[in-house]
Amino acid sequence: MGGPDLPVLPEDDSMLSARFGREVANYFSGSPLNRLSFLRTDHDFLRAAFSHPSTAFLLMNSLNPLTKDDSHLAFVSHADVEPLTGADPFAKPEEELIKEFNSDKTQPLILFLGVDDKNLLPSNGTESGAFKFKEYNGSPYFAVDVTPRGTLTEASNSIIDALKAKGLTFQDHSPRRMNLVSPEAAIYGQARALLDWNARNPFCAQCGQRTLSVNAGTKRVCPPTDLSGSSDGKPRDRGPCATRGTISNISFPRTDPTVIMAVASADGKRLLLGRQRRWPAYWFSTLAGFLEPGESIEEAVRREVWEESGVRVGRVVVHSSQPWPFPASLMIGAVAQALPGEGEAIHLGHDPELESAKWFPLEEVKEALLHGTSGMGEGAPEGYKEGALRLPPQQAIANRLMYAVVEGWGLPSKI
Template sequence: MPPLPDLPDPAHPAHDSMLSRKFGREVANYFSGSPLNRVSFLRTDHSFISKALVHPSTSFLLLNDLAPLAADPTKLAYAKYDDVRKLIGDNPFEKTEAELIKQYNSSVTLPLVLFLGLDERMKDGFEHGIYSGRPFFAVDVTPKGTVEKEALIVIEGLKKKGLQFIEGRMHMSLNAPEAGIYAQARAVLDWNARNPFCGGCGQPTMSINVGTKRVCPPTDFASLSTAQGGATTTLATPRERAACVTRKGISNLSFPRTDPTVIMAVISHDGKRVLLGRQKRWPPYWYSTLAGFCEPAESVEEAVRREVWEESGVLLGRVVIHSTQPWPYPANLMIGAIGQALPDGEKIHLEHDPELEDAKWVEMDDIKEALRVGTSGLGEPAGEGYVEGNLRLPPQTAIANQLLRAVAEGFLEVGEVSKI
């Protein structure tokens, strides 16, 4: 098992300001801290994108069924334009989006190419106006559709170079900066794969804005399939597609989704204990903080109070936001909070929501000891010095760990400077 990666550096840690003096430095969680400037406003600039795509310095992160190309479990591997040219073709972004939409053919698989951003620290000769740095793209090389053969050729070529696609449900061993790059690529590629059809009319959609939006084109060069499953024919002119509400007004695009999720360290009214819960599938002695999805028309604070009551029966008073964590499985934003129980609301009962197998109040000293030697990922061994039967907690790459560490190391202390 590779060692756990360091966490991202907080933004401007040495900068002195009123906010940093009052609340401490910003907390950066794993999967945040990407070194790339997304320059999102340039995604529609086809001259910028087409030039960046073929520049000699450009790096391509390839994903096969969402598994990233890597040199080893701690470090991503990047391809060059020539490595993927067989799959994506000769610069698909030379034409404007309007031209590409007019040429839309739903029977042809267009490999998804996603622009991630510029690494402005790397001065490799790429410039576009006032912007410079190394361009980064992601490409979905999953063998499928009409480009299955080309994708397999690309994959085999990379394997011959000794590279591999890291399989697994989660990838938590990448170094911190590249974990942020991977998280962005995985979340957006997964969203594209889950949205091949229009939510308004059910017809196939097309990826635009270099992978970050989808549109329902008004025409299609693909012929309609027959009841007998007849072969698709090539049309000289595109056919008009059925009317769609998304082509009217301003709702003509589908955007990547991010699902807000609350996760909270709950402290007792006297501040000496922490509420933890466990699910049935977790290993013995393994507990974590409570969590759940925000619902429509609900504030983050309300979601924290509701989820804690539904899962444990505990009633909360004050809730504060601590930090957040992108979670690309598939597209969550974990909003980390700390809440305090009401003096008469600490009784635990699990009758509301059967999600948890157990919930309990844990003394702060036990939390500190578990943070010292009892942290690990699910299915992984605890740290050196752990005594079997004692509390187990999530690793530092999980925001739950950071929330528990905050309350154990001084977040609750009253003073001029907060120890976040």
């Protein structure tokens, strides 16, 4: 029941590993890149990294990544993106870009993703020496949005056509198609989440005026002036905005915390699973829901389980987490145990989200983990017997949580 190409963390003999076992890494985590987040404001670093021959670029079109096959991303070189980005998009410091802001012109969206400082990834096809900046070495990685948009439509279309001529395609990697190899899935997840956040926030949340992407795609500002409509080349003052006063005028990407939980029965011999009407026949999964303001992880687990299934939960233990870039969630995986007696009673009358919720013996769940897992939009796997339990694939944290319970993680005994 091991995962197909899931991230693997190095073993250690620490006190915590001795108590809880080896740390679990889930799909979309385990990026091979050193993000060097503190260098996103370093003008000299960004200029040098963007133009270096070893730099690799991931291109995204409508949030779909450029791929060379169904399991691997395609990384391109500086020459491939220059028609859209220009030769040196970081030539001017951010202060100057803010002063020259023109809301009539569409700016290319460029994200600095990190540096491959352990040589774990394929190159962009360009033979060159490694990039070096101060004590940081490795191949830089950027993502560029080539979605045809605004004044950049013509340049974007020319790049897309050129890539198609090379046999490369922008594949739809929705949550139902989690088939990228795990290191590249993590890079794609990072790029997708940031590009989607930028696309969703073109306007200031406080004053409603257009914003500008800065810090290599990881922040947005509300400029005080605009060259839009200027006849003399001088910027005009924009409307007032409180974010330019005592409050910082920078907005940051959001991440929405979500709890997802494998709920074991009081005796540890059964697992609570639910299904929605739109899911394939016999397909069940763990329960999940968003955290609410002022709520702890443990409280959210208990509330969501009770609201969706009527089951009352006692102890809650965090197992692992998973970035989920559709659009910007962090799945916090937990294992919980139901209270005995009436605590295990199922009642679906609170929240109509679920069509059904059932207690499944761990042996049945174990069999489904071996022979009944598949993606939401995929058919049943080979060896599956019609009418048997079906479960999410191993790339989903729900699968890993069920596996943990079946293997006895945190429970008194194993099956």
